[in-house]
Amino acid sequence: MRVGVFICHCGNNIAGTVDVKAVAEAIRKIPGVAYATTYMYTCSEPGQDEIKQAIKDHNLNRIVVAACSPRMHELTFRKTVEKAGLNRYYFEMANIREHISWIGEDKEANTKKAIDVVKMAVAKVMQDRPLYSSSFRINKRVLVIGGGVAGMQAALDCADGGLEVVLVEKSPSIGGMMSRLDKTFPTIDCSICILGPKMVDVAQHDKIKLYAYSEIDEIKGYVGNYQIKIRKKATYVDWTKCTGCGACMEKCPSRNAYDYFNFGVAPTKAINIPFPQAIPKKAKIDPNYCRHFTKGKCGVCAKICPTKAINYEMQDEIVTEEVGAIIVATGYSLLDLEKLPEYGGGRYPDVISGIQYERLLNASGPTAGHILRPSDHIEPKTIVFVSCAGSRDKSIGIPYCSNFCCMYIAKQAILTKDHIPDSQSYVFYMDIRSPGKGYDEFTRRAQEDYGVKYIRGRVSRIYPKGKKMVVKGVDTLLGSQVEIEADLVVLGTAVLSNPDAAHLAEKLHISYDTFGFYVESHPKLRPVETNTSGVFLAGACQGPKDIPASVGQGSAAASKVLALFSKDMLESDPAVAKVDINKCIGCLKCVRTCPFQAIKDKELRDGRIVADVIETVCAGCGVCTSTCPCGAIQLQHFTDNQLLAEVNALCLA
Amino acid sequence: MSVDKLKDAVKQILNEVDIVIGYTEGFDKVHATPLFINTQDKVDQLIWDQRCVHNLASYLPSLKRKKVGVIVKGCDSRTIVQYIQEGLINRENVKIIGLPCSGVISLKKLLKAVDFANIDDITFEDNGNVNVKTEKETKTLSLMDIAPDKCKTCQYPTPLIYDILIGDPIKSDKPKESVYEDIIEFDKKSLEEKLAYWQKVFDRCIRCYACRNACPMCVCQDSCIAESREPHWISQRATLTEKFMFHLIHTVHLAGRCVECGECERACPMGIPVNTLKRKINLEMKELFDYVPGVNPDDKPPMYTFNVDELKIKEHKIG
Numbered sequence: 001m002r003v004g005v006f007i008c009h010c011g012n013n014i015a016g017t018v019d020v021k022a023v024a025e026a027i028r029k030i031p032g033v034a035y036a037t038t039y040m041y042t043c044s045e046p047g048q049d050e051i052k053q054a055i056k057d058h059n060l061n062r063i064v065v066a067a068c069s070p071r072m073h074e075l076t077f078r079k080t081v082e083k084a085g086l087n088r089y090y091f092e093m094a095n096i097r098e099h100i101s102w103i104g105e106d107k108e109a110n111t112k113k114a115i116d117v118v119k120m121a122v123a124k125v126m127q128d129r130p131l132y133s134s135s136f137r138i139n140k141r142v143l144v145i146g147g148g149v150a151g152m153q154a155a156l157d158c159a160d161g162g163l164e165v166v167l168v169e170k171s172p173s174i175g176g177m178m179s180r181l182d183k184t185f186p187t188i189d190c191s192i193c194i195l196g197p198k199m200v201d202v203a204q205h206d207k208i209k210l211y212a213y214s215e216i217d218e219i220k221g222y223v224g225n226y227q228i229k230i231r232k233k234a235t236y237v238d239w240t241k242c243t244g245c246g247a248c249m250e251k252c253p254s255r256n257a258y259d260y261f262n263f264g265v266a267p268t269k270a271i272n273i274p275f276p277q278a279i280p281k282k283a284k285i286d287p288n289y290c291r292h293f294t295k296g297k298c299g300v301c302a303k304i305c306p307t308k309a310i311n312y313e314m315q316d317e318i319v320t321e322e323v324g325a326i327i328v329a330t331g332y333s334l335l336d337l338e339k340l341p342e343y344g345g346g347r348y349p350d351v352i353s354g355i356q357y358e359r360l361l362n363a364s365g366p367t368a369g370h371i372l373r374p375s376d377h378i379e380p381k382t383i384v385f386v387s388c389a390g391s392r393d394k395s396i397g398i399p400y401c402s403n404f405c406c407m408y409i410a411k412q413a414i415l416t417k418d419h420i421p422d423s424q425s426y427v428f429y430m431d432i433r434s435p436g437k438g439y440d441e442f443t444r445r446a447q448e449d450y451g452v453k454y455i456r457g458r459v460s461r462i463y464p465k466g467k468k469m470v471v472k473g474v475d476t477l478l479g480s481q482v483e484i485e486a487d488l489v490v491l492g493t494a495v496l497s498n499p500d501a502a503h504l505a506e507k508l509h510i511s512y513d514t515f516g517f518y519v520e521s522h523p524k525l526r527p528v529e530t531n532t533s534g535v536f537l538a539g540a541c542q543g544p545k546d547i548p549a550s551v552g553q554g555s556a557a558a559s560k561v562l563a564l565f566s567k568d569m570l571e572s573d574p575a576v577a578k579v580d581i582n583k584c585i586g587c588l589k590c591v592r593t594c595p596f597q598a599i600k601d602k603e604l605r606d607g608r609i610v611a612d613v614i615e616t617v618c619a620g621c622g623v624c625t626s627t628c629p630c631g632a633i634q635l636q637h638f639t640d641n642q643l644l645a646e647v648n649a650l651c652l653a
Numbered sequence: 654m655s656v657d658k659l660k661d662a663v664k665q666i667l668n669e670v671d672i673v674i675g676y677t678e679g680f681d682k683v684h685a686t687p688l689f690i691n692t693q694d695k696v697d698q699l700i701w702d703q704r705c706v707h708n709l710a711s712y713l714p715s716l717k718r719k720k721v722g723v724i725v726k727g728c729d730s731r732t733i734v735q736y737i738q739e740g741l742i743n744r745e746n747v748k749i750i751g752l753p754c755s756g757v758i759s760l761k762k763l764l765k766a767v768d769f770a771n772i773d774d775i776t777f778e779d780n781g782n783v784n785v786k787t788e789k790e791t792k793t794l795s796l797m798d799i800a801p802d803k804c805k806t807c808q809y810p811t812p813l814i815y816d817i818l819i820g821d822p823i824k825s826d827k828p829k830e831s832v833y834e835d836i837i838e839f840d841k842k843s844l845e846e847k848l849a850y851w852q853k854v855f856d857r858c859i860r861c862y863a864c865r866n867a868c869p870m871c872v873c874q875d876s877c878i879a880e881s882r883e884p885h886w887i888s889q890r891a892t893l894t895e896k897f898m899f900h901l902i903h904t905v906h907l908a909g910r911c912v913e914c915g916e917c918e919r920a921c922p923m924g925i926p927v928n929t930l931k932r933k934i935n936l937e938m939k940e941l942f943d944y945v946p947g948v949n950p951d952d953k954p955p956m957y958t959f960n961v962d963e964l965k966i967k968e969h970k971i972g
Contacts, residue, residue, distance in 0.1 A: 583881075584876075587741065588740065589957055593956075593957065593958065593959045594959065595959045607718075627956070629872065629873050629906045630873035630881070631878055631881060631884040639884065640885075641883060641884050644885060
């Protein structure tokens with residue numbers, strides 16, 4: 001065995017706090033290490049050439065690079081050793097940057113730790129076995145989860161690129177949050193006017209198969225070959241017959257149903273079409289309010305429906321779709337007003353959220369575009385906007401900025417002045433965050449041209465006084481207390497992840513942060529990829545995002561899928577679980593614990609039952625290896641003995 | 654219960670199965686030994702009394718492809734239930750003859766009670782008295798004084814699963830809380846005290862693997878990690894670390910699986926309380942997953958499943 005070890009300076013990143021020469025010296029003494037050197041930037045072209053040259057000159061057959069995280073450059077160096085004629089799995093990477101040089105300042109201690117870490121990598125590389133990948137065919141269809149603007153953009157771009165798209169939307173219509181907005185910043189163009197045509201494109205595209213009011217039940221498979229079970233939720237209306245005429249909605253006697261589309265600004269009917277531009281424009285019964293379901297009698301809609309589309313007996317239906325890649329564009333949710341008791345959220349009808357105000361502004365909203373406050377339907381004259389209602393507040397566990405509230409509050413304040421010229425708007429803000437193109441000019445316009453009064457400071461309390469709401473806060477620029485008697489208060493509530501984001505992440509095997517936002521593969525260089533190959537992200541499910549950014553990500557995710565599908569075959573990762581059939585006792589514990597259903601039982605010729613790994617399905621997570629009592633199932637490239645060699649290198653020395 | 658009833662039952666099922674496993678006289682008066690009955694004439698060798706300590710269900714997985722009749726006590730029946738849960742036997746291939754039992758003897762305790770004298774004869778009375786005749790004296794002992802610990806807190810004197818029950822069912826008169834009393838008491842010691850205790854007792858281990866071989870739930874057979882080189886978790890060195898490692902691996906492999914039959918402890922020639930660790934883990938599994946091994950054939954062992962959401966493990970703080 002002839003191991004070559006290359007220790008990277010990474011400029012000053014590593015060499016600044018690790019004595020790389022001393023590490024090389026110590027490693028050179030390990031039996032089996034034939035060559036050890038340091039290099040300024042091992043990942044650079046000359047750096048890689050040096051590895052190739054050393055393999056030739058010193059007849060090396062195992063390579064260790066001590067540098068940055070393997071997440072960064074493992075693939076780079078695997079390709080390098082492969083080009084030099086070695087198996088790509090005869091390579092180990094020791095992370096002495098993120099794990100050592102960046103986190104400690106004590107050079108002596110760092111150097112000692114670096115020697116240990118490289119020793120472990122050397123021990124592991126000596127145990128490594130050559131592995132070979134096989135290739136498999138891919139299904140060039142794509143699933144897009146979420147029909148908001150990001151999901152629609154992704155679906156349209158994929159479909160225009162020639163791919164078949166399955167688009168799943170959980171609510172009765174596509175359009176997402178954007179379809180609820182009245183106008184969009186910074187151009188004040190009508191939201192539905194620009195979104196509507198896109199929605200129609202989605203509906204009419206012959207490559208897009210839309211499942212509205214449907215959810216993902218189960219995801220099986222792996223990149224290239226997923227089997228998706230989609231639950232088509234019962235609408236109690238046969239959508240193949242429904243023409244969207246709206247007669248049922250007009251005659252429905254149950255008038256108190258919660259209006260999800262309008263965020264409860266006003267009640268709706270138990271059978272309804274969410275909004276005039278809805279796609280698909282079909283009616284749906286809410287069984288929580290429908291008299292047929294709650295009281296057992298009514299049936300008005302069934303009588304009135306001209307196409308006899310009502311079906312009270314309808315059940316959820318499960319359909320299976322096969323795809324090769326998944327784009328997740330599930331969007332966001334908003335902080336519940338009730339979580340802000342100091343602002344009277346949920347207690348006072350005239351304290352509403354930004355999205356509710358958006359519906360009050362909108363011509364197809366419950367007030368037909370007239371701003372009327374919810375309590376007494378009187379036009380408000382003094383309106384207070386509170387930004388960061390929940391956002392950037394560690395005390396309620398939301399330390400992050402919600403990204404677009406500053407901008408929509410400025411927009412809403414401008415629109416308010418347009419609707420009610422004799423009104424006065426106030427905005428309480430912490431900082432104005434307007435870094436986009438034309439954004440800062442926009443917020444200035446609100447202040448300078450529309451007379452919106454911006455008060456830098458937080459609001460401490462909101463309480464009623466007669467018919468007014470008193471907003472008590474501080475003006476930190478003047479250093480004084482402020483009290484404003486408002487007719488209506490609009491809270492820029494914090495953006496949250498979807499309540500079921502974690503569950504979907506489990507199904508997709510992707511990671512999410514502490515707030516439930518999905519984690520991208522690299523925050524700068526791989527913003528729409530996840531660490532699960534074949535699954536991509538678009539829009540606010542990854543973090544609060546405004547429309548341009550969401551659309552951009554939708555297109556980016558689509559381009560990633562198109563690139564992935566440009567090949568007919570994919571290479572499988574050989575670092576998967578493998579069963580030693582001589583050891584397997586056939587208890588099949590692994591079959592039951594495998595989260596990917598990648599293990600099946602197999603009968604041998606002598607009738608013995610053993611476990612068998614489906615290589616392409618296995619994700620290499622290792623649950624089975626820790627489940628197997630006798631160590632018969634081993635994760636290739638991470639076998640017990642390979643890991644024990646590392647532990648021994650660390651502990652026995 | 655007369656042994657004749659048992660013999661009749663065995664004779665009857667012998668027509669349906671390849672083999673029936675029961676107990677017979679051992680090499681001396683205090684030992685019983687397993688009896689494999691494959692012909693009618695062997696049935697008469699059957700015995701049934703307080704010397705029948707072995708867990709005969711342990712043989713079932715190795716006879717998976719045969720039709721087998723087996724005689725079980727209440728505690729032994731839990732093994733069968735666990736086998737069914739884990740898919741290690743086919744229920745339809747097994748005929749279970751259940752025997753309600755109010756306690757057996759512990760040879761170790763018996764020998765200690767008679768000061769390790771040679772025992773010439775032993776008889777059992779219905780009132781729980783045990784008459785022991787040794788080379789020196791004749792002594793009357795109470796069964797509960799010489800019974801293994803498991804009998805003193807036995808919750809399942811009547812088998813939980815059987816095809817034929819011989820004798821009347823017995824209800825447990827032992828409080829449920831008593832089962833893990835000793836574990837809870839032991840747990841009150843400091844970490845250092847506990848470590849010192851286990852180091853002391855495991856130092857006695859001679860790595861004969863009797864505990865493993867006697868364990869009905871040790872299913873790895875010839876692939877046991879204790880002797881394997883690939884993976885090479887423990888070496889053959891007779892150091893305390895290696896012994897410790899072996900016992901801890903054994904314990905972890907039995908997490909949520911140990912049916913507490915006590916065979917490991919019975920088999921240990923060095924008197925190491927090996928079952929204590931496994932019962933401790935069982936207690937944890939009970940608290941964490943609300944699961945007791947070997948009680949209900951329809952249960953799913955928690956370590957045999959992958960659930961995204963666990964009742965008592967809070968992983969998702971979102972939503």
